[in-house]
Amino acid sequence: MTDTKDKVNIGLRLASMLVDHFAMTFIIMFIVMPGFAVSMFDSLNLDHDPSSFGFGGLSFLFAFGFSAYFNKDIFNGRSPAKRILKLQVIDNKTGQVANSLKCLVRNLTIPLWPLEVIFVLINPKRRLGDRIAGTRIDYVENPEKAKLDWSKFTIALLIAVIFSFLISLPFTHMSSKWKTDKVPYVENTFNQTKSVQINNLFKTELEGLIKEADFRCYDQIENDNRKYVAGILYFINRNDYDNFEESETKISELLTSEFSLDSHVCFLKFVYKESGSMSTRQKLYDSQKEED
Numbered sequence: 641m642t643d644t645k646d647k648v649n650i651g652l653r654l655a656s657m658l659v660d661h662f663a664m665t666f667i668i669m670f671i672v673m674p675g676f677a678v679s680m681f682d683s684l685n686l687d688h689d690p691s692s693f694g695f696g697g698l699s700f701l702f703a704f705g706f707s708a709y710f711n712k713d714i715f716n717g718r719s720p721a722k723r724i725l726k727l728q729v730i731d732n733k734t735g736q737v738a739n740s741l742k743c744l745v746r747n748l749t750i751p752l753w754p755l756e757v758i759f760v761l762i763n764p765k766r767r768l769g770d771r772i773a774g775t776r777i778d779y780v781e782n783p784e785k786a787k788l789d790w791s792k793f794t795i796a797l798l799i800a801v802i803f804s805f806l807i808s809l810p811f812t813h814m815s816s817k818w819k820t821d822k823v824p825y826v827e828n829t830f831n832q833t834k835s836v837q838i839n840n841l842f843k844t845e846l847e848g849l850i851k852e853a854d855f856r857c858y859d860q861i862e863n864d865n866r867k868y869v870a871g872i873l874y875f876i877n878r879n880d881y882d883n884f885e886e887s888e889t890k891i892s893e894l895l896t897s898e899f900s901l902d903s904h905v906c907f908l909k910f911v912y913k914e915s916g917s918m919s920t921r922q923k924l925y926d927s928q929k930e931e932d
Contacts, residue, residue, distance in 0.1 A: 668705035
């Protein structure tokens with residue numbers, strides 16, 4: 641193995657960090673995009689059930705994506721950028737290629753990247769993660785291919801997935817606050833007459849605010865003595881949609897005048913469509929959840 645250690649300078653290390661960030665971000669997005677596309681399709685699907693917004697449903701895919709980031713050096717101590725720039729992660733004690741676990745440990749501090757940049761400016765061969773893992777970065781022209789320790793490789797993958805899942809928990813918890821659960825209404829209790837009546841009422845009473853109302857009323861909810869009302873309201877003007885609090889007040893007053901929240905659970909989607917785009921909001925009116 642031919643190496644030239646003095647070539648590891650601040651500029652090379654910062655370039656390596658930057659290239660790796662873009663490369664691994666692309667890989668993460670490649671992993672997450674299928675789930676993100678499904679989530680976006682669901683949020684734009686104008687049915688009468690709540691749409692899934694937020695990060696929560698994608699947390700599993702993000703955990704795998706970030707685990708790939710943390711294990712970016714796992715193959716022969718070389719991430720995509722290190723392969724391009726001829727750098728390699730080396731065990732600081734043995735001088736050999738760092739094993740999979742050491743490569744993982746050195747990258748667990750990536751979320752502290754501002755601190756890592758400071759460490760690189762002080763010593764380009766050893767950032768904070770390297771000091772914790774007992775590794776360094778060397779410039780290696782012709783690296784020897786190290787034999788892969790499959791047990792350490794597997795453990796590194798598992799640790800990375802668990803660690804990624806743990807750091808995603810705050811976002812999952814935050815997303816759960818935005819989530820609207822589907823109400824388990826009884827499909828065959830659909831009340832066609834009441835639905836048509838409410839559609840006409842909303843179009844008449846909210847003339848100038850909405851151009852179309854699409855309500856579905858159900859006379860029964862599973863394990864609940866209340867009824868269920870789901871509606872989609874299409875706004876006429878963008879300003880009324882953006883000025884949501886004032887518009888929603890008018891809508892909710894009419895809604896609760898027709899459906900007491902003591903005996904009904906109501907769910908509304910608010911929609912504004914224009915050429916090439918659509919904006920949606922949603923809200924559940926459930927007195928029992930409000931009390932909780």
